[in-house]
Amino acid sequence: MQSLRWKIAGHALALLATVLLGGLLSATLVRLAPGFDVDERELDPHLNAQSVQALRDARHQDHNVFRFYFSYMKRAAHGELGTSLALGQPVRTLLRDRAPLTLRLLVMGLGLAWMLTLTLALSAAWLRLSVYDTLTTVVSGTFLCIPAAVLALLSVLWNVPGSLAIALIVFPHTYRYARNLLVKAYSRPHIITARAKGLGEARILFWHVVPVVTPQLLAVAGVSVSMAIGAAIPVEALCGLAGIGQLAWQAALARDLPLLVNITILVTLVTLLANSGADVIGCVARRQEA
Amino acid sequence: MSLWRKLAGVVLGLVLCASVAANWLAPAGYARQYREATNAPPSRTHWLGTDEIGRDRFARVLYGTRISLLLAPAAALLSTLMAAFVGGLAGYLGGAWARMAMAVTDLFLSLPWLFLLITARALMPLNVSPLVSVLVTFLLLGLLGWTTAARVLCATAGSLRTSDFVRQARAAGLPGQRLFWVHVMPNVKPVLYAQFWISIPVFILSEANLGILGLGVAEPMPSWGSLLKELEGLVSVGEEPWKFVPLILLVVVVTSFQLLLSKQEEVAA
Numbered sequence: 001m002q003s004l005r006w007k008i009a010g011h012a013l014a015l016l017a018t019v020l021l022g023g024l025l026s027a028t029l030v031r032l033a034p035g036f037d038v039d040e041r042e043l044d045p046h047l048n049a050q051s052v053q054a055l056r057d058a059r060h061q062d063h064n065v066f067r068f069y070f071s072y073m074k075r076a077a078h079g080e081l082g083t084s085l086a087l088g089q090p091v092r093t094l095l096r097d098r099a100p101l102t103l104r105l106l107v108m109g110l111g112l113a114w115m116l117t118l119t120l121a122l123s124a125a126w127l128r129l130s131v132y133d134t135l136t137t138v139v140s141g142t143f144l145c146i147p148a149a150v151l152a153l154l155s156v157l158w159n160v161p162g163s164l165a166i167a168l169i170v171f172p173h174t175y176r177y178a179r180n181l182l183v184k185a186y187s188r189p190h191i192i193t194a195r196a197k198g199l200g201e202a203r204i205l206f207w208h209v210v211p212v213v214t215p216q217l218l219a220v221a222g223v224s225v226s227m228a229i230g231a232a233i234p235v236e237a238l239c240g241l242a243g244i245g246q247l248a249w250q251a252a253l254a255r256d257l258p259l260l261v262n263i264t265i266l267v268t269l270v271t272l273l274a275n276s277g278a279d280v281i282g283c284v285a286r287r288q289e290a
Numbered sequence: 291m292s293l294w295r296k297l298a299g300v301v302l303g304l305v306l307c308a309s310v311a312a313n314w315l316a317p318a319g320y321a322r323q324y325r326e327a328t329n330a331p332p333s334r335t336h337w338l339g340t341d342e343i344g345r346d347r348f349a350r351v352l353y354g355t356r357i358s359l360l361l362a363p364a365a366a367l368l369s370t371l372m373a374a375f376v377g378g379l380a381g382y383l384g385g386a387w388a389r390m391a392m393a394v395t396d397l398f399l400s401l402p403w404l405f406l407l408i409t410a411r412a413l414m415p416l417n418v419s420p421l422v423s424v425l426v427t428f429l430l431l432g433l434l435g436w437t438t439a440a441r442v443l444c445a446t447a448g449s450l451r452t453s454d455f456v457r458q459a460r461a462a463g464l465p466g467q468r469l470f471w472v473h474v475m476p477n478v479k480p481v482l483y484a485q486f487w488i489s490i491p492v493f494i495l496s497e498a499n500l501g502i503l504g505l506g507v508a509e510p511m512p513s514w515g516s517l518l519k520e521l522e523g524l525v526s527v528g529e530e531p532w533k534f535v536p537l538i539l540l541v542v543v544v545t546s547f548q549l550l551l552s553k554q555e556e557v558a559a
Contacts, residue, residue, distance in 0.1 A: 014396075021397050029413050145544035147495045148404065149502035150537060153521045230402030234503060238522070248405060249503065252412035260409065268400050275400075 007283060011276040019268050024069050026264035027257065031065040072261060081262050086254035091262045094247060102236070102243035106228050109166025113224065116167065117174040125182035126201065136179070144172035149234040162235045169231040170224050177220045181213045188212070215282035222278030226271040298549035305543055309356035316349030321510040331532070338532050341520065345510070351536050354512035358494050359543070361428040366489035368432030370439060374475070374482055377440030381447025382474050388444060395444075398437040406434060407496055411505045420511035427506050427513075431493045439485035446478050484551075491547040498540060514540050 039059065042052050072082065081091040120136045127133075143151075148169045155165035185191065191208050229245075236245035244263065251259040308315060328344040330336055338347035380391030398406065407430070414426050450456055451474070459469055494514065500506040501515010502522070509516065517536035524533060 017393075018397055018400050022400060025397065026409065029410060032413070141545060141548060142541065145491075145495070145541045145548065146537070147498040147502065147515075147518065147540070149499045150518055150521065153502065153518075157521070157524055157527060226400075226402045230404035233402075233404055233408060234499060237503060249408060252409045253505075255413065264401070264409070267402065267405055271400050271402065 015272045022268035023265040027069045082258035084259040086256040108163035112167035113170035117178045121178040125186045140172040140175040152235040152238040162239045165235045166231045170227045185209045185212045214285045218278040218282040222275040225274035298546035302546045312352035320350045320353040350512040362493040365428040365432035365493045369435040370486040372436035373439035377443030378447045381444035395437040420508045423508035491544045
């Protein structure tokens with residue numbers, strides 16, 4: 001129990017450090033990007049010299065990336081995430097408005113991907129037919145060779161939901177691992193013996209296979225969250241879905257520093273939480289099995 | 291070598307030869323506009339039709355394939371060298387160096403690959419000449435794609451550091467630098483080769499993703515990404531099926547790489 005607590009504390013510390021570093025990295029990248037200090041409002045002929053100077057002064061604090069980041073963190077601690085330069089709206093409002101759609105898309109996409117993964121991987125391990133195995137491998141391999149953005153475009157073309165596109169982007173990656181794990185688990189000597197003795201398939205699966213593969217499958221599940229977030233960007237951008245993915249794309253194109261830093265921190269946080277959560281649950285599962 | 295792997299090798303060889311011979315197969319070039327035949331269907335003069343400004347699609351596919359097939363290995367080489375330097379050195383030195391290097395790789399790996407790529411590419415100059423845009427795109431792939439390989443190499447070099455022959459060489463008084471270059475690096479070569487080959491299809495697909503999102507190679511230079519962007523304007527699949535040729539070619543090439551690399555992936559793991 002003590003070691004588990006240490007593990008959780010270690011994960012939390014690593015998570016905090018990585019999130020902070022991730023935010024600093026994105027702030028530095030934006031600061032170094034060409035065209036960073038350009039504001040088209042300065043070209044407005046209605047503004048006099050003082051107004052233009054006031055605009056420049058307002059951006060002045062962003063010049064030093066560390067100062068910008070420190071003041072950003074101070075404000076973020078009080079729930080103030082700044083205002084988007086490109087969209088002119090508070091970042092908090094933008095994230096709050098768009099998060100539900102992305103969350104729905106990710107949950108449905110991941111759910112579908114894992115349903116497909118487990119169905120095909122389990123049937124491949126159960127049936128042990130080379131024809132079936134080749135067929136499923138070819139299907140997943142084909143999807144693996146199609147760029148995520150093309151799948152997003154095809155989903156628009158065929159009028160299918162974006163969550164299905166996310167599922168088809170994530171599925172080939174998860175299927176490869178899940179299939180290998182399950183086939184390996186089913187070829188263990190004690191499972192072969194259990195099958196030979198006529199033990200029911202359901203009992204073999206839940207009593208002998210699931211405990212063995214759960215920790216690794218959980219690790220893959222953690223990684224699949226990161227894949228789904230990555231897939232959400234082209235899917236939302238190309239399908240016209242107003243979620244966080246589309247916002248990230250817009251922020252990157254517009255070099256919107258406050259928005260980009262917040263999205264990077266959010267994405268890093270979600271990815272690391274998913275991975276750490278999977279790792280801790282996997283650790284508990286291994287403990288129970290032992 | 292299995293039949294499938296042989297076939298994959300032949301297909302890749304043919305595609306590479308056709309793309310290298312683009313100057314002879316499509317002498318008019320990828321930027322020539324046939325203004326009298328815009329959006330034309332396939333014909334004897336234009337095997338895959340023309341695009342909306344009258345450029346020959348077959349020529350663009352050949353030249354685009356050449357760019358992707360020649361520059362993706364270059365980016366893969368860069369990322370492998372970076373991974374060898376960071377991962378190999380960190381694994382060999384061990385201790386705080388390894389922890390520090392792995393913390394940096396963890397930071398990169400904590401961000402989804404496509405998100406990192408889009409963010410970094412968008413921050414690079416976008417209004418540049420086509421040639422510079424090609425170089426920037428593939429350079430970025432090389433500079434950001436080293437992290438996974440570095441992790442594998444760090445683990446491999448770390449296990450070599452504690453191996454008997456390295457310990458013996460160290461005890462015999464061999465200098466650290468010589469030990470690293472003569473004894474450690476040659477032993478991580480198979481992993482390096484595997485990582486290099488694995489990175490190529492990943493970079494080809496990444497470039498295609500960037501191109502479709504408008505962050506890849508700039509016009510009029512063709513690439514698989516910019517060619518696939520044409521699919522955006524389609525209303526139905528059956529309408530202009532020849533527009534799917536670049537996608538089919540991309541899938542065939544990446545599948546051929548996957549088939550050829552099935553052994554390499556085992557080495558990399």
